[in-house]
Amino acid sequence: MERLKVGLCGCGGLGRVHAANLAQMEDVDVVAVCDKRPEQLVAKDVTINISTGAKAFDITKCRTYTDFGTMLRKEKLDVLVTALPTDLHAKIAIKAMNNGISVFTEKPMALTSKQCTSMIAARDKNGVQFMVGQCLRFWPEYVALYNAIRDKTYGKLESLTMTRIAGYPSWSADSWFMNHERSGAAILDMSLHDVDFAIHSLGKPTALTAGGFIGRTGGIDDVAAIWDYDGCMVSIRCSWKAQAFAMSFQAFFETASMDFGMAPDPALRLRRAGATEDEKVQVESVTGYVRELQYFLDCVRGRHPNTVCSAESTRDSIAMIELERKAIKTHRWVKVG
Ligand SMILES: NC(=O)c1ccc[n+]([C@@H]2O[C@H](COP(=O)([O-])OP(=O)(O)OC[C@H]3O[C@@H](n4cnc5c(N)ncnc54)[C@H](O)[C@@H]3O)[C@@H](O)[C@H]2O)c1
Structure with missing residues (x-):
C-alpha cells in the first residue's frame, strides 16, 4: 500500500496546516475533507498561534462533506487525519477505526486517560494504525x-x-x-x-x-x-x-x-x-507537523513500526x-x- 487515500475531518486552524502539508507529499491523495461548517470548506489561509509556513491548500480537488458519517459511507479511505475540537477526538477516531481506517488524530489524544484506553482498544480490535500528533x-x-x-x-x-x-x-x-x-x-x-x-x-x-x-x-x-x-x-x-x-x-x-x-x-x-x-x-x-505525518504514513505503509509516538505513551x-x-x-x- 504505497499510495494512500487520505480524508481530513476538521478544516479549521490545524486541519488546514495538515491538508496543505499532505498535499505536498508523494503518494498521498487528499480525496475528501469534512467540516460541519460549510464556510470552512473553502480556500483560506492558515491561522494558528505559530507560523507553520503552510499555504492555503486547493480544496477544489477534494470532495467535501459537512457530515462525518456521510463521508465515511461514501469514501474508501486508507487514512483519516482529524483536527477537531478535543471533546470529539475519541468519538470520531473510534468510529473511523471501527470502519477499518487508520487514524492520525491531533493532540490532545482525548480529554481523559479513560477515553484514551478506549481508543487503544479500537486500534487493537481493528488492526489499524493510530497515532496522536504530538508534534x-x-x-x-x-x-x-x-x-x-x-x-x-x-x-x-x-x-x-x-x-x-x-x-x-x-x-x-x-x-x-x-x-x-x-x-x-x-x-x-x-x-x-x-x-x-x-x-x-x-x-x-x-x-x-x-x-x-x-x-x-x-x-x-x-x-x-x-x-x-x-x-x-x-x-x-x-x-x-x-x-x-x-x-x-x-x-x-x-x-x-x-x-x-x-x-x-x-x-x-x-x-x-x-x-x-x-x-x-x-x-x-x-516543522514537526510535516515530519509527524510522514512518519505516521510510513507506519501505515508498513515501512516501520511506530516506536516514536505510540498511543500508549501519549496516553501516559x-x-x-x-x-x-x-x-x-x-x-x-x-x-x-
Ligand atoms: N499540534 C499543535 O501545535 C496544535 C495547534 C493548534 C491546535 N491543535 C489541536 O488541533 C485540534 C483542532 O484545533 P484547531 O485550532 O484546528 O481548531 P479550529 O476550531 O480552528 O478547527 C476545528 C474545526 O473542526 C470543525 N468541527 C467541529 N465539529 C465538527 C464535527 N462534528 N464534524 C466536522 N467538523 C467539525 C469546526 O467547524 C472547525 O472548522 C485541537 O485538538 C487542538 O488542540 C494542535
Whole structure:
C-alpha cells in the first residue's frame, strides 16, 4: 500500500496546516475533507498561534462533506487525519477505526486517560494504525534535545525547564477552546506539548507537584509543574495569559547546557562547560507537523513500526495532566506510578 487515500475531518486552524502539508507529499491523495461548517470548506489561509509556513491548500480537488458519517459511507479511505475540537477526538477516531481506517488524530489524544484506553482498544480490535500528533516528538530542536538526553552526549541531564505561553486561542469559529469542558483548558491543550516531551524523553517521574490558576476557560489556564526524576528536576510552565506565543527550553547537562527560544528567530544554542561563547546548533528547517505525518504514513505503509509516538505513551501524558490537576487541588506532591 504505497499510495494512500487520505480524508481530513476538521478544516479549521490545524486541519488546514495538515491538508496543505499532505498535499505536498508523494503518494498521498487528499480525496475528501469534512467540516460541519460549510464556510470552512473553502480556500483560506492558515491561522494558528505559530507560523507553520503552510499555504492555503486547493480544496477544489477534494470532495467535501459537512457530515462525518456521510463521508465515511461514501469514501474508501486508507487514512483519516482529524483536527477537531478535543471533546470529539475519541468519538470520531473510534468510529473511523471501527470502519477499518487508520487514524492520525491531533493532540490532545482525548480529554481523559479513560477515553484514551478506549481508543487503544479500537486500534487493537481493528488492526489499524493510530497515532496522536504530538508534534514536539518530531520538532527538529526538540529531536536534538531528545538525542542528547538519550545518548548522554553531554553527560547526564540534571535539570530541564520548558515554557510555552500564548494568548487565549482566538481563531476557532465557535470558541470551543474557551470552554474547559471541551478543550481541557491550557493545562491540557497547551502544557501537554511539554508534558508529552518529558514522557517521551525521560519516561514517568517518581513524583510531581503543580500550582495553577483558573482562567477564562473555567479551567487551569496558568500552570507551573515540577517533576522529580530522582536527581533530575523538570519544570514545565504554561500560560494563556501572554500577549504572544513563545516556546523555549533550557537543558542543563553535566558538561553543557542547551537553550532553545523562538525570539527573535528560532535558535538552538549549546554552551560547553568552560566555554565563553555559545555554539549555534544546526537543525533541519522543517516543522514537526510535516515530519509527524510522514512518519505516521510510513507506519501505515508498513515501512516501520511506530516506536516514536505510540498511543500508549501519549496516553501516559494525559494521565500526567490528571495527576497535575490532583496536585493543584490538594497542594501536595503526588507519587507517580
Ligand atoms: N499540534 C499543535 O501545535 C496544535 C495547534 C493548534 C491546535 N491543535 C489541536 O488541533 C485540534 C483542532 O484545533 P484547531 O485550532 O484546528 O481548531 P479550529 O476550531 O480552528 O478547527 C476545528 C474545526 O473542526 C470543525 N468541527 C467541529 N465539529 C465538527 C464535527 N462534528 N464534524 C466536522 N467538523 C467539525 C469546526 O467547524 C472547525 O472548522 C485541537 O485538538 C487542538 O488542540 C494542535
